[in-house]
Amino acid sequence: MRPQTENHSGDSTTSEFAVSEFIVRGMNCQNCAGHVTEAIEGVAAVARAEVRLEEGRATVRWNPRAEPDVERVVSAIKLAGYDAAPVATVSCGHGHPPDRSPMAEWKFTVLVGAVLTLPLILGEWVFGWGERDRFKWVGFAFSAPVMLVCGARFFRGAWSQLKRGSSNMDTLVALGSSTAFAYSVWGLLTGAPGHLYFMEAAAIVTLVSTGHFMEALVTARAASSLRALMNLAPQTARKLDVNRTETEVAAASLRVGDQVVLKPGDRVPTDGEVIEGSSAVDESMLTGESAPIDKAPGAKLYAGTANQNGRLVMGVTATGEATALAQIIAVVQRAQNSRANIQKLGDHVSNVFVPVVVLVAIGTGLWWGLAYDNALKFGQGITPYLWPVHFPDTALAAAFVQAAAVLIVACPCAMGLATPAAIMAGTNVAARRGILIRDGAALEKSGTITAIVFDKTGTLTQGKPSVEAAEDLRSGSGVSPDGSGTQGESIQEQ
Template sequence: MSFNATNVTQISISGMTCQNCARHATEALNAVPGVERVRLQLEPGSAEVFWATDQESDISKLEKTLEDVGFQCAQIAPAKFHRDTRSGKSRFSGWGLNLFLGGPVLILMMFGEWGMELGTSSNYRTFSFLFASLILFVAGSRFYRGAWQQLKKGRSNMDTLVSIGASSAYLFSIWGWISGKMVHLYFMETVGILTLISLGHWMEAKVSAKASSTLKSLMQLAPQRARRQEANGAFEEIDVSELYQGDLMEIRPGDQIPADGNIVEGKSSVDESMLTGESMPVEKSAGKKVYGATQNGQGRLLVRVVGLGEDTALARIIQVVEHAQNSRANIQRIGDKVSSVFVPVVVMLALITLFGWFVWPSGMQHISELIQPLLWSAPATESVLAAAVLHSVAVLIVACPCAMGLATPAAIMAGTNAAAARGILIRDGEALEKSGTITCLAFDKTGTLTQGKPEVAAFESFNESVDFDHVKKMTASLSAKSNH
């Protein structure tokens, strides 16, 4: 698709780690005065900002707005933006690196501690410390960066919980190792926290990347070349981005139509199934409108351009899909209401748990025993402090990732894109959420459920006196010259 470059700003955004981050960045950019619409992709961390026609692009506004919500952005050249988008560069490869490093290390540590019972071995403890340090500073770096960016703005997010939980287990284990006051160290748990949550982010990012590829395929429906009539009457093949309102373009038989326009000359039939779902070609003649990305039939057309880029019917379809992707289901709205206090509350609960187990261990142990049948058995601890830290870290980790913040946006994006690829446009996340309660569907026309291309399945004669073979030959002769 082509856009007026003066009204579009392409930027790269750093600091986004999940769909929740992407949604906050999108909402912040949409709130910038003069911005009409934002097309943001979590993978590979970029966005196109569309300004109103009477507004000039202002990168400084975007930088300040994103900085206020904990992200950084930089303007990038359109060529690099589209090259990165097409190349499929994806930041889920970063989560893949975390898994590549953390997965084998976690398996080795589990085998050593549980399989070979080396937990008290001096060599194993040294090995655990070294590898936990590697994973903490490599795999944990993304969580720490995200938490730090939010902390600078006086905010907190899911990265905050992961960072505090992993750091607590790691530092507590170092203290226990040096002091010699702990039998069991929690280096393996440090690696497990970062690896398993990286796995969740990797799965979410993979869904996002796959969904984005579906949206890209919609964008690529429009042809990239057009035949424009020049001043001397000759036709020259040009890039679609060089077309302007009022240009005359030639549509040859079998061509895809590059842009919306009105027919000036010619007669043909056009396949508009990608827009309407109607399988039968629509007859077109002078004065009729044609739409970009639809397929011309047998005739030659001369078309005057009336819609380009964001003003085409295809662009409006893409906008519907993007709106649905960025919309929120009811469960997300509930999450939004508690998100501002969710992380501080979890941290407070963790501190209360730490304090409770440290000051009143017998009472906390009694409570734990009462609800033990409902829970997975907790590991035995050799000291009051170990029990306090272990349970407080568990509170931090069990709260992350938040299902409303991560799973729901990924599900909406995957669902809307899967539907769009099948010709179904979903208005918003709320409509998708309510679709689970549907008990009846009504389809309005032929071609909605079928391809609209009937084939003869069987012959049957109801009059035994008629020569059936002769009838078949006559039928074949009649249909030989027909295109219907």
């Protein structure tokens, strides 16, 4: 397969590199995106990888001194338990969102699950219909679509992990829900007495899907901060040709050495250097300084900054991802996709935790199935110290139900969902306020900060003074001390 790459080159301020874009399928959460990132960056020729969960894509930047190896990246992603394929076109590292984003898919799953699960919850917990034969068939009719439609992503994820000899949270969700559902179907068809667990099976899938939807919502909001940064640079520019004629062209078509005209109010399309003219340029988005910076021939200009009051002619010195703005965007992307130390610990725990939980569940099922009387006696002995519990009437029912309970209660979803969501939310809020966080580890360490030292007040103030109060000190002016006279009324907030 021919690698789908795009080469970028420039002068001494830029370096030649290649970029490849991949579609990645099977990612359910930010934790999955982290695993894909680690798998891609484990390929020798890869310099850096950025995985965007909300788009289902991965951007790979190759080492300039290595030959791009698309097939090896695809193999690494598949070895990690996900499907991948190179795309035919590359757009400088920022792909277009797919027709259905993960957030839209999780939203559909949550809505369908809630609509079908809520009647079962009301029927069992409010109206007490759980033991009625007709309601058992209603439970089957309502829970089956939840298992087949809403639970499909968990079953696919568990199967992908099983094929590579591994397991994850999808494994526990799939095992727990399917065990409860399978036993309930058996009990319904054989007419077995006692409670069936259709509602519990549907509730498992719906609740875990709700957690994934909340994480996808945070991820989408974090992506909006990146889009805001990307929109700082204009899409078009006024290019000045050899005949001194201005032509509006796409900013992406500019090359090093081109000349661009900047009029008052224009944003700088790419990094460059002033050739003609003088003006003040607002660089607050880059430096945090509120006061505009005076620019004259020879001064540096940066993409995304705003020309204030003069006409400038600039020469392009860097384009694409070699610009300062592109590097800021890359920092935010790396921070959002990075993994904090506690998250890495959680991954290691999960790798051991899931097989242990499965073994404990099997042991629990065997205990209740083969030594029902002893297990029931033990359960009834500890019930007074806990809460009222309804134990299954038969050994077979108890074996299935108690094994499923272990799988469900022990599901470590919080370890996989909470930390990535916190990192995404934190970096999103920081980016909106002009604060760049290098990675998740840095964000984690920020919790121990006790003092912050600022080198100058320019990074803290807006640089836009306003009149808070006015007083005319001249005698006989007829103006009241609060400035409510004729002259005071003419003073307006700036």
